[in-house]
Amino acid sequence: xxxxxxxxxxxxxxxxxxxxxxxxxxxxxxxxxxxxxxxxxxxxxxxxxxxxxxxxxxxxxxxxxxxxxxxxxxxxxxxxxx
Amino acid sequence: xxxxxxxxxxxxxxxxxxxxxxxxxxxxxxxxxxxxxxxxxxxxxxxxxxxxxxxxxxxxxxxxxxxxxxxxxxxxxxxxxxxxxxxxxxxxxxxxxxxxxxxxxxxxxxxxxxxxxxxxxxxxxxxxxxxxxxxxxxxxxxxxxxxxxxxxxxxxxxxxxxxxxxxxxxxxxxxxxxxxxxxxxxxxxxxxxxxxxxxxxxxxxxxxxxxxxxxxxxxxxxxxxxxxxxxxxxxxxxxxxxxxxxxxxxxxxxxxxxxxxxxxxxxxxxxxxxxxxxxxxxxxxxxxxxxxxxxxxxxxxxxxxxxxxxxxxxxxxxxxxxxxxxxxxxxxxxxxxxxxxxxxxxxxxxxxxxxxxxxxxxxxxxxxxxxxxxxxxxxxxxxxxxxxxxxxxxxxxxxxxxxxxxxxxxxxxxxxxxxxxxxxxxxxxxxxxxxxxxxxxxxxxxxxxxxxxxxxxxxxxxxxxxxxxxxxxxxxxxxxxxxxxxxxxxxxxxxxxxxxxxxxxxxxxxxxxxxxxxxxxxxxxxxxxxxxxxxxxxxxxxxxxxxxxx
Numbered sequence: 001x002x003x004x005x006x007x008x009x010x011x012x013x014x015x016x017x018x019x020x021x022x023x024x025x026x027x028x029x030x031x032x033x034x035x036x037x038x039x040x041x042x043x044x045x046x047x048x049x050x051x052x053x054x055x056x057x058x059x060x061x062x063x064x065x066x067x068x069x070x071x072x073x074x075x076x077x078x079x080x081x082x
Numbered sequence: 083x084x085x086x087x088x089x090x091x092x093x094x095x096x097x098x099x100x101x102x103x104x105x106x107x108x109x110x111x112x113x114x115x116x117x118x119x120x121x122x123x124x125x126x127x128x129x130x131x132x133x134x135x136x137x138x139x140x141x142x143x144x145x146x147x148x149x150x151x152x153x154x155x156x157x158x159x160x161x162x163x164x165x166x167x168x169x170x171x172x173x174x175x176x177x178x179x180x181x182x183x184x185x186x187x188x189x190x191x192x193x194x195x196x197x198x199x200x201x202x203x204x205x206x207x208x209x210x211x212x213x214x215x216x217x218x219x220x221x222x223x224x225x226x227x228x229x230x231x232x233x234x235x236x237x238x239x240x241x242x243x244x245x246x247x248x249x250x251x252x253x254x255x256x257x258x259x260x261x262x263x264x265x266x267x268x269x270x271x272x273x274x275x276x277x278x279x280x281x282x283x284x285x286x287x288x289x290x291x292x293x294x295x296x297x298x299x300x301x302x303x304x305x306x307x308x309x310x311x312x313x314x315x316x317x318x319x320x321x322x323x324x325x326x327x328x329x330x331x332x333x334x335x336x337x338x339x340x341x342x343x344x345x346x347x348x349x350x351x352x353x354x355x356x357x358x359x360x361x362x363x364x365x366x367x368x369x370x371x372x373x374x375x376x377x378x379x380x381x382x383x384x385x386x387x388x389x390x391x392x393x394x395x396x397x398x399x400x401x402x403x404x405x406x407x408x409x410x411x412x413x414x415x416x417x418x419x420x421x422x423x424x425x426x427x428x429x430x431x432x433x434x435x436x437x438x439x440x441x442x443x444x445x446x447x448x449x450x451x452x453x454x455x456x457x458x459x460x461x462x463x464x465x466x467x468x469x470x471x472x473x474x475x476x477x478x479x480x481x482x483x484x485x486x487x488x489x490x491x492x493x494x495x496x497x498x499x500x501x502x503x504x505x506x507x508x509x510x511x512x513x514x515x516x517x518x519x520x521x522x523x524x525x526x527x528x529x530x531x532x533x534x535x536x537x538x539x540x541x542x543x544x545x546x547x548x549x550x551x552x553x554x555x556x557x558x559x560x561x562x563x564x565x566x567x568x569x570x571x572x573x574x575x576x577x578x579x580x581x582x583x584x585x586x587x588x589x590x591x592x593x594x595x596x597x598x599x600x601x602x603x604x605x606x607x608x609x610x611x612x613x614x615x616x617x618x619x620x621x622x623x624x625x626x627x628x629x630x631x632x
Contacts, residue, residue, distance in 0.1 A: 021590065034219040038590045042518065045315050049346070061316055 131161025
């Protein structure tokens with residue numbers, strides 16, 4: 001299992017979200033709600049899966065609904081990684 | 083195949099003949115079995131539900147079915163059938179409470195009852211019945227050995243709300259005779275029998291999940307292995323593992339599901355996968371893409387997947403489900419389009435007992451072989467019409483070809499037939515947007531857009547589908563008021579549209595284009611011209627609210 005800080009996870013997730021949304025990463029606000037970025041539940045699940053693969057951990061897809069911005073999501077994941 | 087006139091006969095035959103055999107199994111995202119029902123248990127649970135419903139509703143009344151993924155939907159659905167209460171399957175209302183069709187469906191079909199499981203009785207708040215005591219948790223109902231009443235073949239087996247927009251939903255009235263006819267056509271087309279086995283992730287409230295998967299399995303007496311759509315989205319390889327482990331020969335879904343399997347393939351996770359028994363990999367409910375078939379075949383050939391297993395097919399709720407499908411094991415046929423760079427995939431031929439015609443939608447004359455026109459169908463599987471909508475029923479279900487007798491179903495889709503009678507769907511007359519197998523009406527999306535920001539005015543936007551290398555995508559073009567034409571304001575407007583559409587419709591807009599006032603093409607009577615807007619978008623001919631697109 002990889003160790004990663006909330007900041008690292010947030011930056012990585014932003015790059016991944018940028019790929020999914022086909023927009024430049026700098027236009028993706030870490031503090032905007034996922035739905036405001038245009039991530040619906042299917043694409044949010046996809047993002048969670050990509051983060052799982054990257055970190056080599058299993059994550060509850062509900063996390064994306066409970067922590068609906070990239071920054072808060074990254075913090076929640078970092079907390080779980082300990 | 084047993085001679086069954088209704089779904090109730092079918093259930094009884096299966097319980098009598100093979101009561102101990104597994105009918106339905108439900109799996110979690112890792113492929114662990116969570117629940118199983120044999121045919122006898124299915125029958126007994128359905129009989130219990132039927133007896134309970136009969137005390138609460140008259141034959142011919144409607145019952146909503148609002149279930150989370152799992153096996154409880156099936157005995158509830160079949161219990162309705164036995165009690166002659168018409169089942170109306172609905173998706174669970176979404177977590178992000180966007181506007182959906184449920185409320186309008188309630189108003190349209192006025193159900194006496196609504197069924198769910200005890201842990202989801204909270205949905206009663208979102209779907210209020212005239213009599214709130216009509217909400218019933220069917221998982222708590224005791225099974226019974228028998229239920230005496232049976233429906234007649236001409237009675238409704240199902241009211242299927244997959245057509246129509248959010249504000250004006252259309253419930254397709256499917257009789258037992260329609261359903262049995264289409265199940266027979268499907269069994270013959272796919273070559274299914276009691277040795278078949280199914281694995282499905284498509285939801286049971288959707289016509290493909292219900293009819294092509296669950297009820298077809300019941301029809302031929304084949305075990306059906308189910309997993310939740312959200313679990314599939316997260317772990318599509320689990321579906322393939324079920325196919326491997328349970329020696330499944332029939333499994334399919336909308337095109338995007340096959341792409342998802344390829345996207346998520348990890349060799350280390352797929353080790354030991356054996357797809358060599360997969361005989362029919364049906365692909366329908368959204369346009370079938372040749373490129374998807376190609377990449378899936380290539381990715382999964384090392385695991386024994388045979389390209390001939392691909393089974394592109396075409397259908398819609400108005401024809402119960404299936405309209406065309408090929409011969410299992412026959413190679414997929416593809417034709418290059420004249421103007422369109424993406425090739426068209428043949429979706430098989432007319433089914434036994436069905437006729438297909440390609441008709442000019444204006445003149446109502448038959449088009450010659452190879453020429454594109456509207457796809458029309460007729461046969462015993464064409465449904466009875468739309469619930470309480472005689473005019474829409476007459477237009478769609480009772481169309482006539484000039485100079486000929488007999489009623490036809492108008493599909494609203496465009497296609498052509500080749501010299502061997504193979505059908506190639508090529509597009510739509512209706513302004514429908516199909517993403518991940520779900521139909522979206524542009525009017526619904528346009529209404530969400532115009533209401534989401536004060537700089538947007540009513541009736542000045544268009545939503546349409548765009549074919550991209552990744553499948554069909556949503557494009558929104560919308561005029562903005564002059565007051566909001568500063569760059570910062572435009573970004574805010576765009577973000578507001580993205581958020582509103584994503585929340586309300588569960589679709590990510592692919593492109594949002596903001597236009598100058600008056601730039602959206604309309605007819606002289608003020609109707610939005612979506613297809614012209616689409617063409618101008620592609621040609622770059624729309625007057626933008628700012629000089630260039632970011």
